[in-house]
Amino acid sequence: QVQLVESGGGLVQAGGSLRLSCAASGSISSANVMAWYRRAPGKERELVAVITSGGYANYPDSVKGRFTISRDNAKMTVYLQMNSLKPEDTAVYYCNLRQGLTTSWGQGTQVTVSS
16 A cells, blocks of 8 residues: 655745655565645636656646656655746646556645635
8 A cells, every 4th residue: 555645835926836745565576656736716627737756757848848757766756846837827736656557646736726
C-alpha cells in the first residue's frame, strides 16, 4: 500500500509562487511515474505535470513555462514549483503515483490565487 501526503498549498496573489510537496511512503517500486493533477470547482480533473523515475517531465500547455515538477528519489518526494500564478490556477492539487497496474492518490491540497 502506498501513502501520499501533499503539503505547500495556500493563498497567493496573482503573479506569486508556491511550491507543493508530496511525500510517498509504503511499497514503492523503483520504476514509477509521479504526477500532479488539479481539479477546479465545476471542472474536470486536469493533469498538471508528470515525471518519470528517470526524471523525464512533461506539462500541458496551460502551465508550461510556469510550473516545474521535480523529484527526489532518495526521499520519495515529488515537488511542483508554481510561478507566475494566475487566478485560473485556483484548484485542489492532487499528487498521483503510478506503478505497474496500481495508482495512488493523495488527499489534495488547496491552492487559491487571488486577482
